[in-house]
Structure formats: structure tokens, C-alpha cells
Amino acid sequence: MKPAATVATLQPSAIRRVSDGAPPDAMPLGLGEPTWELPEPARRALAETRGICGYGLNVGLLELRTAIGAFTGVTADEVLVTNGSQEALFVMMQAWLDPGDQVLLPDPGFIAYSGIAQLVGAEVVRYELAEDDRFRLDAAAFERALVAAPRAKMALLNVPSNPTGAAGSVDALRRIADACRVRGVVVVSDEVYRDLYLERRCASIRDVAKDAVVVASISKGFAAPGLRVGWAVGPTEVLAPAKVVHAYATTAAARPCQLAAKALLDDAERVLAQSRAEVARRFDALQGALRRHLGQEARVPDGSFYYWLALPEGAHADPFAFCLRLRDEGKVVLIPGLAFGERGRKHARLSFAAKPEQIEEGVRRMAPYWSRG
Ligand SMILES: Cc1ncc(COP(=O)(O)O)c(C=O)c1O
Known part of the structure; x- marks a missing residue:
């Protein structure tokens, strides 16, 4: 027996490979x-679950779609509720890409994008993020990649980005959306980290292009990744085929989790402010630790809880080996940037979602590896 060819060559995510084998006393960065804790409105909604627990509509409960619509400025018909934004990404690619079609992905970019593209048989074309501008969106580099991709059917953006924490200017977003419109390329912007920022919320693709689709979820800003509720928001005709895929793939998101998501969205201002305070506390810890132990001034990311840390030069040839040594001997987990694409080779992703004391201790343990180079 042989699994499908697309699956047989698909590796488990490098993030899991690096973090799952970590010694138990390693600092989880x-x-x-x-x-931080599941916010109170969600805990209350989950505790109140009673009575008949039906499937509900495939596209999601109307009350949740209405809440997502109010939060994102669309109608309930322009919302598809999914099992996390990961499923939203999956159904969008499944719905719009035929085998052999090309999909534009950021380099560096979130690992799942290329995995999902492979599962649907699409060819990945990378567009480079601006290394000289903290890896923000680079409209010119995007346009070059689009010109070189005659079979492009979809482009994925991620603002702010996992792994770099960088976003893109309104002008860059507009140029990218315009270029895609001319070519009939569907734009999907993954904005799952947009509500987690230290200074100001970055621009959304939908500020400049109402024909684009945004995917997001309650996993990051709303601190509820385990509830597995996300969404795709966009024009009804673009979402329509994705709704069909979603119905066959999962029927619907879990009803109690949808009601908890609604409770979080109804209280969005307060919940998101609390999450941002948690992130700010952790960034303060990171800033202090980087200054004390690595002699570096931390730059404030545009959003997310990721710090894109330059690796010592000696690590560039084999960043995986360096990060595994750091994990097993130094007892601190960082994800090599190379896992996110070739342009990530000289960096590592440090997640400061960890507890402040873990961040302090983790950076302290990293210091000898940075001074040795
Ligand atoms: C950029 C990005 N998009 C999407 C996801 C998927 O998250 P979820 O399915 O929990 O919404 C993640 C998770 O880490 C992510 O980093």
C-alpha cells in the first residue's frame, strides 16, 4: 500500500520537529x-453549554458570523467560519487551485502555506520580503515574482508575518492587490496576528482591496488556539467554492467553540487590550534580556509575538544544526529561520509568547552561543 504521492513527500512541520524533541527543561521560545489564560467571556460561554448540541449551519452559526462581520466590517454572508485560520487557508487553496496552478508565497513565510499548496498539487512561487526593510512586504519584488509566474492563480500575504513580525505599507498592499486584479489572481491575506501589536495596528489588505479575502482566528489575539475557530472574510462569490470544500471537510466548527468565539468577539475591545498587555509585558522582558545578555537593542515588530533574531555568522551554513545544538545543550528552543524559506537562513524565530521568566532565562542561556559566533 502506498499513500498519495502529494502526501508521501510531505514532511511534518519543521517547527514541530524542533520543538517536539526538546529536553523537558528547555526554555520554550x-x-x-x-x-496566558483563556479570557473570561469564552470560559463563561463554554460553561453555559447545555441542551441540544446540533451541527448548525455548515458556514457557521449566524450569531457568530454576524459578530465576525461587525468586527471586520462585512455582512454575515461574507463570512465563512472554519476550524482555525489553518482550515480557512486549506479550503481557499483547495477551492481555487487546480494541480499545476501557481501560488505566490512569501519568503520567508509560514510553513503551512507550502504544505497545503503541495496537498492541492499547486506549484509554489516565492516572492521575497524586503531584507533591508525588516522583511516587510516589497511590492516591486512581488510584482517581479508575479510576472515570472504565468500560471499564478492565488497570492498569499501574511501581515504581520510569522516568522518576522513585519507587515507592509498601505502603498505596498495597494500595488500588490492592483497587480493581482489585473491578472485575475485571488488574494488571500493571513491577518491572524493583526490584533497583537505593540505600537499600532498594521494595515489590512481589505483597507485597499474589497475583492481580497482575509483569514484570521481567535487563536492569537483572543488567546484561544485550542477552541479551533477561525474565519475567511471576503466577497460571497470568492467564498462560495470554499464553503463547499469546508462542508465536505469538516461539516462545521464545534458549536460550543463557536459560541465561545462569539463571546470573545462581543467583548473584543477588552479581550484584545488584555492580550496586548500580556504581549507588551513579554516584549519588555525580551528587550531587557537581549540588552543584558546579548548586548542588543530589540526592534519593535509591526505585530505578532515573534522576534526575528539575527543568528551569529557561524550558524549560517547549517542553522538547523545550530538550533538543535542550542536546544539539546543550551536548553532553549528557537526555530531556525531557514525552516520558513531560504531568505530566513540568517535568522531564527524567537517566540515571545512564552512567559517573561522563560524569556529571560532562555536569552541568558543563548548568550554563550552568540558570543562564540
Ligand atoms: C501565520 C499563521 N497563519 C495561520 C495559523 C493557523 O492558526 P489557527 O488555525 O490556530 O488560526 C498560524 C498558526 O500558528 C500562523 O502562524
Whole structure:
């Protein structure tokens, strides 16, 4: 027996490979999930679950779609509720890409994008992020990649980015959306980290292009990754085929989790402010630790809880080996930037979603590896 060819060559995510084998006493600066409590509105909604627990509509409960619509400025018909934004990404690619079509992905970019593209048989074309501008969106580099991709059917953006924490200017977003419109390329912007910022919220693709689709979820800003509720928001005709895929793939998101998501969205201002305070506390810890132990001034990311840390030069040839040594001997987990694409070779992703004391201790343990180079 042989699994499908697309699956047989698909490796488990490098993030899991690096973090799952970590010694139990290693400082967890690898995984990107909130380490603060599930906010109270969600806990209350989950505790109140009773009576008949039906499937509900495939596209999601109307009350949740209405809440997502109010939060994102669309109608309930322009919302598809999914099992996390990961499923939203999956159904969008499944719905719009035929085998052999090309999909534009950022380099560096979130690992799942290329995995999902491979599962649907699409060819990945990378567009470079601006290394000289903290890896923000580079409209010119995007346009070059688009010109070189005659079979492009979809472009994925990620603002702010996992792994770099960088976003893109309104002008860059507009140029990218315009270029895609001319070519009939569907734009999907992954904005799952947009509500987690230290200074100001970055621009959304939908500020400049109402024909684009945004995917997001309650996993990061709303601190509820385990509830597995996300969404795709966009024009009904673009979402329509994705709704069909979603119905066959998962039927619907879990009803109690949808009601908890609604409770979080109804209280969005307060919940998101609390999460941002948690992130700010952790960034303060990171800033202090980087200054004390590595002699570096931390730059404030545009959003997310990721710090894109330059690796010592000696690590560039084999960043995986360096990060595994750091993990097993130094007892601190960082994800090598190379896992996110060739342009990530000289960096590592440090997740400051960890607890402040873990961040302090983790950076302290890193110091000898940085001074040795
Ligand atoms: C950029 C990005 N997009 C999407 C996801 C998927 O998250 P979820 O399915 O929990 O919304 C993640 C998770 O880490 C992510 O980093």
C-alpha cells in the first residue's frame, strides 16, 4: 500500500520537529501560542453549554458570523467560519487551485502555506520580503515574482508575518492587490496576528482591496488556539467554492467553540487590550534580556509575538544544526529561520509568547552561543 504521492513527500512541520524533541527543561521560545489564560467571556460561554448540541449551519452559526462581520466590517454572508485560520487557508487553496496552478508565497513565510499548496498539487512561487526593510512586504519584488509566474492563480500575504513580525505599507498592499486584479489572481491575506501589536495596528489588505479575502482566528489575539475557530472574510462569490470544500471537510466548527468565539468577539475591545498587555509585558522582558545578555537593542515588530533574531555568522551554513545544538545543550528552543524559506537562513524565530521568566532565562542561556559566533 502506498499513500498519495502529494502526501508521501510531505514532511511534518519543521517547527514541530524542533520543538517536539526538546529536553523537558528547555526554555520554550519556539511555539507560537499564547501562554496566558483563556479570557473570561469564552470560559463563561463554554460553561453555559447545555441542551441540544446540533451541527448548525455548515458556514457557521449566524450569531457568530454576524459578530465576525461587525468586527471586520462585512455582512454575515461574507463570512465563512472554519476550524482555525489553518482550515480557512486549506479550503481557499483547495477551492481555487487546480494541480499545476501557481501560488505566490512569501519568503520567508509560514510553513503551512507550502504544505497545503503541495496537498492541492499547486506549484509554489516565492516572492521575497524586503531584507533591508525588516522583511516587510516589497511590492516591486512581488510584482517581479508575479510576472515570472504565468500560471499564478492565488497570492498569499501574511501581515504581520510569522516568522518576522513585519507587515507592509498601505502603498505596498495597494500595488500588490492592483497587480493581482489585473491578472485575475485571488488574494488571500493571513491577518491572524493583526490584533497583537505593540505600537499600532498594521494595515489590512481589505483597507485597499474589497475583492481580497482575509483569514484570521481567535487563536492569537483572543488567546484561544485550542477552541479551533477561525474565519475567511471576503466577497460571497470568492467564498462560495470554499464553503463547499469546508462542508465536505469538516461539516462545521464545534458549536460550543463557536459560541465561545462569539463571546470573545462581543467583548473584543477588552479581550484584545488584555492580550496586548500580556504581549507588551513579554516584549519588555525580551528587550531587557537581549540588552543584558546579548548586548542588543530589540526592534519593535509591526505585530505578532515573534522576534526575528539575527543568528551569529557561524550558524549560517547549517542553522538547523545550530538550533538543535542550542536546544539539546543550551536548553532553549528557537526555530531556525531557514525552516520558513531560504531568505530566513540568517535568522531564527524567537517566540515571545512564552512567559517573561522563560524569556529571560532562555536569552541568558543563548548568550554563550552568540558570543562564540
Ligand atoms: C501565520 C499563521 N497563519 C495561520 C495559523 C493557523 O492558526 P489557527 O488555525 O490556530 O488560526 C498560524 C498558526 O500558528 C500562523 O502562524
